[in-house]
Amino acid sequence: MSFIECIDLTHIYNAGMENQQLAVDRVNMKINEGEFVAVLGTNGSGKSTLAKHFNGLLLPSSGKCLVDGMDTTDEAHTYDIRRQIGMVFQNPDNQIIAAIVEDDIGFGPENIGLDPHEIRRNVTAALRAVNMEEFRHFSPHHLSGGQKQRVAIAGALAMNTRCLVLDEPTAMLDPRGRHEVMETVSRLNRERGITIVYITHFMEEAALADRIFVMDQKHMVAAGTPREIFRDIGTMKKRGLAVPMAAELAYRLQQRGVKLSESIINREDLVRALCQ
Amino acid sequence: MSIELKHVSHTYMPKTPFERLALDDISLLVPEGKITAIAGHTGSGKSTLIQHFNGLLKPDKGSILVDGVDIGTKTAEARAARRKVGIVFQYPEYQLFEETIAKDIGFGPGNMGCNEEEIAERVRFAMEFVDLDCETYAHRSPFQLSGGQKRRAAIAGILALKPKYLVLDEPTAGLDPRGRQALMERFCRLHREAGTTIVLISHNMDNIANYADNVIILNRGRVTLEAPPAEAFSRSELISEAGLELPEVKVIMDDLARHGLDIQQDAFTMDQAVQEIMAALRRQNRC
Numbered sequence: 307m308s309f310i311e312c313i314d315l316t317h318i319y320n321a322g323m324e325n326q327q328l329a330v331d332r333v334n335m336k337i338n339e340g341e342f343v344a345v346l347g348t349n350g351s352g353k354s355t356l357a358k359h360f361n362g363l364l365l366p367s368s369g370k371c372l373v374d375g376m377d378t379t380d381e382a383h384t385y386d387i388r389r390q391i392g393m394v395f396q397n398p399d400n401q402i403i404a405a406i407v408e409d410d411i412g413f414g415p416e417n418i419g420l421d422p423h424e425i426r427r428n429v430t431a432a433l434r435a436v437n438m439e440e441f442r443h444f445s446p447h448h449l450s451g452g453q454k455q456r457v458a459i460a461g462a463l464a465m466n467t468r469c470l471v472l473d474e475p476t477a478m479l480d481p482r483g484r485h486e487v488m489e490t491v492s493r494l495n496r497e498r499g500i501t502i503v504y505i506t507h508f509m510e511e512a513a514l515a516d517r518i519f520v521m522d523q524k525h526m527v528a529a530g531t532p533r534e535i536f537r538d539i540g541t542m543k544k545r546g547l548a549v550p551m552a553a554e555l556a557y558r559l560q561q562r563g564v565k566l567s568e569s570i571i572n573r574e575d576l577v578r579a580l581c582q
Numbered sequence: 583m584s585i586e587l588k589h590v591s592h593t594y595m596p597k598t599p600f601e602r603l604a605l606d607d608i609s610l611l612v613p614e615g616k617i618t619a620i621a622g623h624t625g626s627g628k629s630t631l632i633q634h635f636n637g638l639l640k641p642d643k644g645s646i647l648v649d650g651v652d653i654g655t656k657t658a659e660a661r662a663a664r665r666k667v668g669i670v671f672q673y674p675e676y677q678l679f680e681e682t683i684a685k686d687i688g689f690g691p692g693n694m695g696c697n698e699e700e701i702a703e704r705v706r707f708a709m710e711f712v713d714l715d716c717e718t719y720a721h722r723s724p725f726q727l728s729g730g731q732k733r734r735a736a737i738a739g740i741l742a743l744k745p746k747y748l749v750l751d752e753p754t755a756g757l758d759p760r761g762r763q764a765l766m767e768r769f770c771r772l773h774r775e776a777g778t779t780i781v782l783i784s785h786n787m788d789n790i791a792n793y794a795d796n797v798i799i800l801n802r803g804r805v806t807l808e809a810p811p812a813e814a815f816s817r818s819e820l821i822s823e824a825g826l827e828l829p830e831v832k833v834i835m836d837d838l839a840r841h842g843l844d845i846q847q848d849a850f851t852m853d854q855a856v857q858e859i860m861a862a863l864r865r866q867n868r869c
Contacts, residue, residue, distance in 0.1 A: 348758040481827040546760035581841035
């Protein structure tokens with residue numbers, strides 16, 4: 307059984323009103339437990355709307371979204387679903403609420419009425435998981451962007467979340483912050499089997515996922531491994547997207563007659579192909 | 583003519599326990615008619631720095647000259663000099679506020695004392711420049727636009743002021759690849775056609791490699807490097823000390839060279855890289 311499954315999921319904002327707007331149109335997708343998937347698409351393609359269905363922040367106008375077999379429209383499950391799926395958004399300053407890092411991370415567990423000892427344990431484990439133990443007593447506004455995003459991730463982990471949905475978590479970060487977040491996310495996936503849904507405009511980040519979903523004008527138009535998706539540079543550009551630099555470079559060399567056999571999506575591939 | 587900073591220092595919350603030196607004796611030059619990039623990690627002082635360019639913040643020490651005029655005084659001349667500098671802040675779309683797009687864009691020119699006719703002319707110019715059709719959008723609410731359109735409408739609000747110096751703080755953050763490229767090309771067109779001087783704040787080194795004439799690297803409130811991109815990117819230790827990265831193309835080229843491809847020229851942009859790899863392959867008789 308898939309961990310997250312969308313069946314003909316359609317979302318219309320302000321349905322039935324004069325300004326109604328179709329945002330996601332009959333999307334079908336399956337994400338397995340423990341998978342790391344990236345979602346690509348231009349601004350306005352429907353990625354964020356789709357992602358907000360995964361923990362029931364939005365409910366489908368028609369179709370279904372199932373999380374671990376539970377229908378998100380069934381209110382009896384809302385609580386369970388939200389515990390299992392943590393969301394991290396683009397702007398770290400919009401999602402940090404407490405004045406001290408450990409209070410912020412403990413907010414979720416406290417809210418669901420965990421025992422104080424357990425809260426403490428969860429907070430410590432979550433801080434360790436994102437390498438932020440030494441910042442436990444810091445005030446969040448003294449942290450860098452990458453550190454703030456890791457606090458946001460820790461907040462989800464403290465709820466023993468099984469899946470993280472990250473909506474452009476690195477868009478506002480500097481290179482170091484981007485690496486910190488990316489490294490944390492891949493490690494949580496690799497070592498703890500946490501399912502990752504990663505929305506991004508950075509192709510190099512998407513290349514690290516197990517699978518990529520591509521959205522275009524409210525539809526899900528492609529799904530496949532990074533190699534499969536980035537092979538077709540023309541289609542990606544037509545959709546307003548791009549491919550990793552190494553892939554673009556390989557493509558331009560091929561056009562100039564250089565024979566490069568394998569599909570190239572990263573530096574290592576390119577080195578292997580050009581420096582035998 | 584230029585924007586020139588002379589020994590500028592700025593301290594936040596001086597004489598309190600939160601006192602923090604954000605800019606430490608900064609001297610730099612933004613030459614007219616060029617594209618100057620300013621790069622640095624979060625907290626390096628970039629945003630504090632650009633707010634000095636038009637007097638939004640005042641230095642504790644030092645002075646700022648715009649076209650030779652010290653903007654720190656209360657004279658009419660200083661005010662005119664401050665108005666030559668337009669700043670587009672990060673995520674400018676959060677600053678949209680008016681009922682219609684035309685009113686929002688016309689707000690600045692109105693404040694400057696332009697008459698109705700001139701405001702309308704400037705709104706039309708700015709909307710056209712950011713590719714928002716005037717007929718279609720002028721009387722719509724800015725809040726009905728998509729994210730990318732909102733960004734462009736907000737930028738139009740600054741363009742309508744017709745600044746001689748246009749300062750852009752991470753203008754492409756959060757945009758998709760097509761949006762990023764389209765917006766950068768628009769700024770280049772403005773630079774080319776109207777002669778606008780561009781100051782680009784960014785940590786996207788690929789953007790800097792592709793577009794900038796000069797790079798200023800900021801680290802912990804100090805300028806650690808001021809050079810053309812080619813020279814700046816050859817100082818990799820300085821770049822990484824500043825919490826930045828080399829352009830991806832340069833990283834790829836270094837990797838190829840390390841693994842034995844006979845690369846002789848530095849390359850920072852895609853076009854340069856293709857040429858240099860082709861040349862290397864020819865030298866090694868492989869194509």
